[in-house]
Amino acid sequence: MATTYEPVIGLEVHAQLFSKTKMFCGCSISFGAPPNTQVCPVCLALPGALPVPNARAIELAVRAALALGCTVNERSVFARKNYFYPDLSKGYQISQFDLPLNTGGKLVIDTPSGPREVGITRIHVEEDAAKNLHGVGHGTDTLVDFNRAGTALIEIVGEPDLRNADEAEAYLKKLREVLMFVGVNDGNLEEGSFRCDANVSIRPVGQEKFGTRCELKNINSFRFVRKAIEYEITRQEAVLSAGGTITQETRTYSDGLGKTIPMRTKEDAHDYRYFPDPDLPPLVITRAFIEKLRVTAPELAEQKRTRWQKELGVTLYDATVLTGHPKIADYFEEAAAALAGKDASPEARAAAGKKVANFVQSEVLRTVTTRGLEAEFAVSAEYVAELLRLVEGGSISGKMAKDVFAEMITTGRSASKIIEQKGLSQVTDTSVIEAAVAEVLAANASQVEKYKAGKTSVVGFFVGQIMRATKGAANPQLVNDILKKMLDAQ
Template sequence: MVYDENWEAVIGLEVHCQLLTKTKIFSGASTTYGAAPNTQADAVTLGLPGVLPVLNATALQMAVKFGLAVDAQVAERCVFARKHYFYPDLPKGYQISQYELPIVANGHLDIELGEGQIKRIGITRAHMEEDAGKSLHEGFVGASGIDLNRAGTPLIEIVSEPDIRTAAEAVAYLKKLHQLVVYLGICDGNMQEGSFRCDANVSVRRRGTEKFGTRTETKNVNSFRYVEKAIEYEIGRQIDVIESGGTIVQETRLFDPGTGETRSMRTKEDANDYRYFPDPDLLPVVVTTDDIERVRATMPELPEAKRNRFMEQYALPKYDATVLTGEQALADYYEAVVKASGADPKICSNWITTDLLGALNKIGKDITESPVGAEMMAGLIARIVDKTISGKIAKDVFEAMLAGEGTADEIIQAKGLVQITDESAIEKVIDEVIAANPAQLEQYRSGKDKLFGFFVGQVMRASRGKANPDAVNRLLKDKLAG
């Protein structure tokens, strides 16, 4: 969307990313999604009188991993603080978070805009904190039900600098961040289940001015599409308000996916005074250089590095490499296929990026759930390479594999699809086809070259697709020439 040239938006994103630990950040209760209400709310999660928090080692390691991945400073000493407010989904009346001394500060993420244009988005900080529970309203009249299973799930809140200028940039940043945390194995990235959530801080200013406008914070933008819509709506709304003589109020707004609009969430009558102070039940967290190096040793190859390697090692075009490295699981799949099939990496890429992803998209499954595993896919491509089947027959075999009819070899065997490469057999078919089509032969010989395709089609049909296409082409040309 294009706005008035006179205006510019200033956008910062706050992303809450649930860490993929087995247990909560401060207690040994499970974090599995979807359990019956409050069955994972242990004494510490419930904030029973007398309970105390102890920090989950894996949560800390994951936060450090993130810091390393965005080239940030990992604090040698960070501190947990209490953030106070009363809300039924917040059991203790405070959230354990980090305030003055977060674990990660001063990182960045590079996003790509259009053709080769790269923009660096600063990451101000990322801090560890505990998630809240959920309020449920369905089935209650004038009341709400509180489920605290999610409470205490470890989060990192990733705060960007206000470096983003358009909704499209915001989406590019968010996608890049999403890809990164999933790659790192620190988040499952499931936006529907709330594992990766985004709040958008948006303000507008007249182009050329330095000073930021008053910003609003829009919550509940939990898909890439909603982020784009919510930010665009909010930019438009703010410009309209200012141009019609109004002023922007600093407030929290809620995005309504139904209308695509944002609306004011609370009035500021109750100005937040969170009364942060260091949590006296927790001691300063010390991360040594050794600790950091141990985490660094577990770092996977990150998306950009992997893409560059794919372009170099497999001589793939940038597009293919980008698609294949979009997800760690897909990249692993691709490399397994190349290795097992021994085929040209580009052919493997074509089969995976076009046929496989197309098919998976149609049946709504992701690569980890593919009915055709890497071994099977490699088996199919190997049969093309050794000319057992043609590329065209391979498409049919692939369909059969998707339908669960077996491996490529089993299907080729069962359906008798082995390619005919015996030239005398092919010549025999060609002779029959020519004999059956004298009129076309006449026209071809009098210069209508286009009919060559017709003869190829007839020969392939007569051989039920099994004739080797190269041989058909070569032999047919000779025979037609007379």
């Protein structure tokens, strides 16, 4: 009988720290600047230049660690990882090795069989390399753009706790969400600010010892991660089933070919000659600083979803949609709070939450553009709350709210302003409605006769006429009541 294999997967994620400047110099890191315009002696590794750690980046790395339940080490050491490559200006990368900033965390992911805890081995701080641009110069020249060189990163090394591509994808998505909600990373896979390598091996089911692993690179989208891992599992199963052995190697994923291709074997692997960077004293972080960050840690998406279901009357589905981006979550909360008002009862808060959740999902979301950690809303949360308050108060109907919202987007005006200017306010003045009803009845005597003869279906006709006469502004309930009363009085 054929052996059944169990995949073992561990992910290493490189996440760019959301700092305005690089890890060891003051250069800006905005994406898309012309090549080699965001550089200085330090990141170009000119002779004599020295690195100075970016305090903001360290703070972000600690925030990430706290959100992932890591131990933050009060003393950690920067180490040099030595190798030659044109995109590595100094001939070494400043990273951390045996004494990283953070160790031992975890991330809980949802799987079909319930929540599952995935271990995090360590989170260390390091700098990014530059970018080699092939074939952009003359002929086969490779040019180097150092704008990215020295960008602050954290590497999050996960334990080999994942068992299939679904779990790997769930882990990555959850990790990205956590990092975005603590404001550490912008989650931008396309621009490479969130990158992943996967270590994949397989072993016969029931065997404890790990099989030989392959490291997969170039899997910078959720789709690629899934496809590369699935391909690799199948490939390794085929090799072992045919009686072969797996070679420990680094493989790259080619989307064009839909498969992983060998890059280098273990024998070709570099000896990185790590040693403590003598330019940088050990990084010392006080307990007080760590506690300060712990206390001021932002609420994670997971916590928001749970709380919202309890307090803001939303379903898990709603909450999941609304935590799709940290700024959308903030927006929802702000609008819900504004609509409920101060000192609202729990019931009122839940009712307001529900209304806002519905409106945001049906109307607001399609007008939002997100870019990294930023989001642009066409209409402020406060204005949306005002609009919904006007619906609640009966000034306009729910249906009219949608038109008003469209108007708010184009004019940037508040709902009350638009309603006032366009005379859209619902007519609730009974004398106005009575006058309109009387007018319609007088003009349609034959229809009135039909009603009297028992043909009640003509009511719809009258309502339509009255609404037209009031330009749709009449409160429909009042129209119905008054019409019935006046018809019966005929």
